[in-house]
Structures are given as structure tokens and as C-alpha cells.
Amino acid sequence: MASEEMEQLVRREYKQGFVTDIESDTVPPGLDESTIAFISQKKEEPQWMLEWRLEAYHQWLKMTPPSWAHLEYPPIDYQAISYFSAPKKPEDRPQSLDEVDPKLLETYEKLGIPLHERAALAGVAVDAVFDSVSVTTTFKEKLHEAGVIFCSISEAIREYPELVRQYLGTVVPQADNYFAALNSAVFTDGSFVYVPEGVKCPMELSTYFRINAANTGQFERTLIICDKQAQVSYLEGCTAPMRDENQLHAAVVELVALEDAYIKYSTVQNWYPGDEEGKGGIYNFVTKRGDCRGDRSRISWTQVETGSAITWKYPSCMLRGKESIGEFYSVAVTNGRQQADTGTKMIHIGENTRSTIVAKGIAAGRSDQAYRGLVKIGPRAKGARNYTQCDSLLIGDQCGAHTFPYQEIGNSTATVEHEATTSKIADDQLFYCRARGIDEEDAVSMIVNGFCKDVFQELPMEFAVEAEALLNVTLEGSVG
């Protein structure tokens, strides 16, 4: 925590130094306190929020980017990024689907994205003629009846400040890591969910989000709280390839599960991976963490990672409550020049906590990926159990897969199991399928989908179907 002196300093600087032009919709590239004040004012945030951001900023200034990941990329110039820009004006966007890259449209077609969503995803300036408005309204009413709060984080900061203040940063502290600190200082968008005690959220929080996904920000901040005995299934992202002019994405997601609560968080990430040489692709540095704060609470992460030039992501669970459960199911696919360093952390703190990790990595082309997982059993975690299974599948011989499992066992009554396999897509499996008349690409996707089965079956139904289609599109042209 920052000292009082620092807070004073911050406030003083705020009074003196900031020249904010509220009329303007964009700040010039660069990051200093005035940028942060500008964002905060634009969002009509309370004073405490601004201070919180500035605190994060000051911590960030003292930090250095992590260098331990198995990734290679040129240094990022944080002063070259513009930290706030209003959504593009309609006249600056494509006016119809005819103006959109036909390749993108072809992909939507292959993925079976409904027609009315394609325009929104491609960034076309559509009037809200398609269903989204009415769909959104219906959803909002249903959620309201159940007492579920689901809104943007900015709205939550204005409308439910006490809830946000109580939980924000309690799972991922401001200075948790370099990217989380940056996010804490400058986040502009993201979602907020609160499910009250005993309520099972009446729908998967998905479609609404998907329609809005085209506008997701570069520094998203998501906070989901499930009160006692509450349940929610949240779907993030979208299988459609999303283009974004911002190369750097640094999101933070915090989940809080109180007693007997269950949060299921599913992600399909398909950011633009760049061209064949990896140029122009998104750098995705995400901090996702769930806190099983209450006894018997459960948090489950399921992710399908196919996009981005670089992925740096470790959805984790802090298993504090007795008998709480953490789960991580992941499929990471890399092709072309993509790099991914992903995995999870399961931190067992409470007694009889359990965790399951199933990670499937598929590398094709000249891509490179690493699984990095930490299972930590604290001294009080009597009877804790972990099961880890991580399998890698290589397609071709120019790609790489690496596994870095870390274990820190601080209690002798714990059981930790780890299984790992690496296989090349077996020639005899391919031959077997082809000798039945199935063409090579279909055979590859069939085998790969089979390989991912354990994870896909954790996805909500509609997502699972999309994920399979996505995998096929991602691996297109990876053989032969």
C-alpha cells in the first residue's frame, strides 16, 4: 500500500499538473499522470478510483517487464501507445460488408457466425437495426429480475462504487505484475458481474458480451463476484478473428467466489495473429486470477487460445476456502509464427482443497509454445490434491512445445499427480483416416479435435461447436 505521503504527493500533483481537455476524445500517445487523470475524468470516476489508478501507475514505474517467459518480442514503447480513444466515428468505419476484407468474411462464413453479427465484428458502422439491441434489453430485464448485476466496469464504478471498491484489486493487486500494474493504471473497459447470495444466474453471460465484443478495449478489466451459494457461467471472447489496431493487450480478470459459490469462466481467444511472418499480430498479456475465498467454492477456467502473435497468460486459482476446487482446462493452438506461453497456478491454501489441470497444446507451422504450471501446496493445506495432465501435439517438425511444471509442496499430506506427453501427429493415425477416404486436412482436424476432447467438453455447448470449427480454420494449411 502506498503511504499517506505518497497519496498526498499524488493529490498535489493532480491539482497542479494536469491539463485535461475534456472536449477531446483522444489523448496523444504517451503515459503520465495527466493521461490517467484524463481517463478517470472521462469515465466520471470518483476520487478514490483516480487515486487507486495513480497508485498503480507509481508502482508500475518502478517495475520491469517479466523476462522469464519463453517468448521473444521487441521491447514495447509504452510512450508510443495512446491510452484513451473514443470509439471510431461511424463515418471512419467501413460502411457496409462490401468494404470489408473478403478473407475475413470467408472466415466468418466457415465459423458459422450468424449474419447479423458479422457486420458488428468486422467493425462496420451499422445502425442498431439488427437484433442486438432488443436481445440486450431482454437479457437485461431477465438479469435484473434475478438481481444479477451485469454491466461495464465503468458503469459499475459509478453505480455500485461500494461493491467495486470492496473487491477491486483484492485478487490481482495493483502491483501484482508489470502488465497488471499498467492495466490498473489505465484500464478503460471491461465487465462487472455481481451474483447475489443464493442466485443461480439464469443465463450464460455470453451473447450480450459477444455482440459488444467488437468494442472491447486494449486494457480490459473484468471483475466477477459470486456471493454465497451463487453460480454463474461467463463466456469471454468470440471465435471470430478480431482485428484491433492496438498491438498490446493487457487485460486483468478477477474472480471472487464466496462460500459454496461456483464461477465457470470460459474463454475463446482469437485475436489477430499477424501475417505469416507474425507482423501486425496482437500481443496478449493477460492476468486472470480467481479467488476461492469461501469454503466449498469452485472456480473453473476453460480456455481455447488460438489467436494473437504472442500470448502470455496464466489463469490461476487461489484456493483459500476449505474444500474449495480450482480447475483449469486449456487448449492452446499455435500456427505460423505464433508464440504462446500459457498455463496456470493453483495455490492451495485451505484444507482439503482440490485442483485439476488439463492442458492441451497444439503446435503447427513454425510456432512455439510453452506450458508453465505451478502447483503450490501451503503448510495449512492438509489433504490437498492436484491432478495435472498436459499433452502436446506437434504438427510438422518446425514447431516446438515445452513444458515447465513447477511444484512447491509445503504439506506432506498432499497428493500431487502429474502426467505429461508430447506426440507428433501420428503418421499412422493420418494414414488410417485417409485410407478410409477422408482427406488430409479433415483427418488432421479430426485427430486434433479428438486430442482436445477433454477440454472441449468443459465448454458450454454452443461454444464447443464453435471451438471445433475454429480449430479447423486455425490449422488450415498446416499440413501437406
Added chain:
Amino acid sequence: MLEVKDLHVTVEDKAILKGLNLTINAGEVHAIMGPNGAGKSTLSAVIAGKDGYEVTQGTILFEGQDVLEMEIEERARAGLLLGFQYPVEIPGVKNIYLLKAALNAQRAARGEGEIPAPEFMKLVREKSAEMKMDPSFLQRAVNEGFSGGEKKRNEILQMLVLQPKLAMLDEIDSGLDIDAMKVVADGVNSLRDANRAILLVTHYQRLLNHIEPDHVHVLVDGRIVKSGDKDLALELEARGYDWVLEGSAA
């Protein structure tokens, strides 16, 4: 239907087939017998298009088409189907899914549309029953955790569903007990008709008691050294391969 002429095949520079000739007509069942390592599996694998074999000389024609110019899947779609000696496991891929994908791929090649789901279900249920396979096998991953006999029955099930013009069955009898052998043989026999041919690869005679071949060939050291009718198999059983070798050397 199938015409193999002067086929020479090497694996890693080692000559395996050394001038093999074989002609199979529609309606016929041929059995290829021979000692271990003679090149029997190599022959069926080369016809099916498996990688790693180099054809250094000779031709293979199937219904007049040059098989060696065709992709693996094209051969299968043309009606050339290989039943494997050691069917591979494909985790996570349902047996029924593979069957359907294969059938639809073959139908597409014939310019037919996808098979309607109810019709497909009816077909596979019927054929599984013929192979005495519990329908639950259809929902399991391809060959995963199947016993040796179950794998073989599954191979024949695929044949019954896909209805190839030429079915090549490599050691389909290995590892089968008598009851399973009977089921497999019945399955193969049900494929027999005037428009279809079957190539059985085996080194035991006992399978031929259940599937009666029209022609028997003895393959030794990469060449067919003797051909005859079903009685040749019985004679081989009684006298061994050395007898053939002596005969051909003379």
C-alpha cells in the same frame, strides 16, 4: 479389376518386393500366403498408398486407373480399402464419427450428398449387429481400449458400411478366437458378390476354412512363387513353405 505388374518396392533402400505380378477380377477372392517377412503387408500397404515405400519399378492399375498416381484418400474413394493388421487408436474421435466422415467422403466423391442421419444410424446399427458389436462401441473412441478381436471386428464393420470394390484384409484373423473368427469370416463373406473382390493376406490356413478363396498365391521373398486354388492352401498347411521353395527352385 486390379492389375499389379512387375512390382518392385524398396523400404529404406532394402528391396522388399522384387517383381510381383497379380491380377484380380471382379467377383474373386484371392488369398496371399507366405512366411513372416515375405512382403505380404508391404504389398497391401503399397496398394493403399502408405508412405515410406518406394516403388522402383512396375505398375498398379485399378479399374484401368494408375493407382500410384492417386492420393491415399482417392484410392479409398475409388473403392480400394485396406483393413489393417494393427488398427491404430485415435483418442477422442468417436468410432461413429469416423465412419460417417468416411462414408460421406466417399459419397461426395461419387457426387452423392451426405447420408441423412436416420438412414446412417439404421445402417450402422444393422452392420454392428452383424458383427456382433454392441452399439456402445460406436460411441467409443476409435479402437481405444478395444481388444485385439474387437479391433478386427471394427475393421470389418467399416468394410460393411463403406462397401469397397476391393477389400484388402491384412491378417484379419490374427489374434482371434474361434467364435470371433467366425463372426469376422461371416462379415467378409457377406461382402462377396459379382462386382466386388477380396484380397486376403494371411499366413494361416485356418481362415480359409471360413472364407473360401478362388485363388491362393504363395509370396516368398518378394515374389509370388506359386499360385493355385484353395487346395494349395491345404497343401501348404501340410507341407510348409519350404516345399514351395524347393518346388520353385527346381
